[in-house]
Structure formats: structure tokens, C-alpha cells
Amino acid sequence: MTSRLTGTKTPNGKGFQDPDEECPVCRNTRYLTPNMRLLVSECYHKMCQSCIDRLFANGATECPIPGCKKTLRKISFVEPTFEDLSVEKEVRIRKRLASQFNKRREDFNSPKEYNDYLEMVEQLGLLC
Structure with a gap:
């Protein structure tokens, strides 16, 4: 189909x-x-x-x-931008988070610290 x-x-x-x-x-x-x-x-x-x-x-x-x-x-x-409003909401939240939490890999001493940072940002996005 x-x-x-x-x-x-x-x-x-x-x-x-x-x-x-x-x-x-x-x-x-x-x-x-x-x-x-x-x-x-x-x-x-x-x-x-x-x-x-x-x-x-x-x-x-x-x-x-x-x-x-x-x-x-x-x-x-x-x-x-998107037909599905839940996608629209998630994209706006991610843009806002990216403007505040914009550290790069070079800002961390180890890959684990950077991955922990990315995980924390992802968790914040889920809470919104």
C-alpha cells in the first residue's frame, strides 16, 4: 500500500x-x-x-x-516549519538549548566529560 x-x-x-x-x-x-x-x-x-x-x-x-x-x-x-506540532515544539526547544548550551568538544578534558555534558543537555530537552 x-x-x-x-x-x-x-x-x-x-x-x-x-x-x-x-x-x-x-x-x-x-x-x-x-x-x-x-x-x-x-x-x-x-x-x-x-x-x-x-x-x-x-x-x-x-x-x-x-x-x-x-x-x-x-x-x-x-x-x-513542520506539519506535526510536536516536532515543531521539539525543534524550538533544541534551538533554545543550543543557544545556551553551546560548548564544544575542545572545551572538555576528556571525551567522557563531553559525553556527560551532551547527555545532560539532552535530558534538559526532554524535561521541557
Whole structure:
């Protein structure tokens, strides 16, 4: 059995858009609005650009997704790199960790110390 990608190419040509993908706020779908842009928040919720513009017109406000109380700003929404939001979250965490924990092999006296350091950084990533 072969799997097929369904949908249309993204405007930048790097991926595909699912026509059934919908904004959880307004429930609009790509099928009804082919040019709809879904962006991802800091709390990893997707929303369409028009909902973001409407909700955050007066500044920061609480995430409209039920159960999420995170205060968001319009500028904090970004275009998703990956379709799977768990992958998106892991990549962001790893980038943040890499900017803080950026020691190199030469900074350690032995390979064991370096490997212990890498293991510690990996464990921090799992905790986030």
C-alpha cells in the first residue's frame, strides 16, 4: 500500500496544505478559503491569520483555545516549519538549548566529560 500526499502546494512551494485543515477559532477550512494562512503560537496552537488579526488588534490577550491560559501577542505567531506540532515544539526547544548550551568538544578534558555534558543537555530537552 502506498501513501499519497493530498492537498495543494504551499505558496513557498516547500510543502503541502491539507484542504481539511481548519482554524480552531473560526472553524474555517482551507477547502473554503484556499489562501488561509495558519500560524503557530508560543503554546503551539494553530490559528488563521484573520483570527489573529482580529483577536490581537488591541494588543496582548489570552489564547482563545479552551483550557489554555497563556497570554499571547500577535508578534509571537510564526509560520510552522513542520506539519506535526510536536516536532515543531521539539525543534524550538533544541534551538533554545543550543543557544545556551553551546560548548564544544575542545572545551572538555576528556571525551567522557563531553559525553556527560551532551547527555545532560539532552535530558534538559526532554524535561521541557
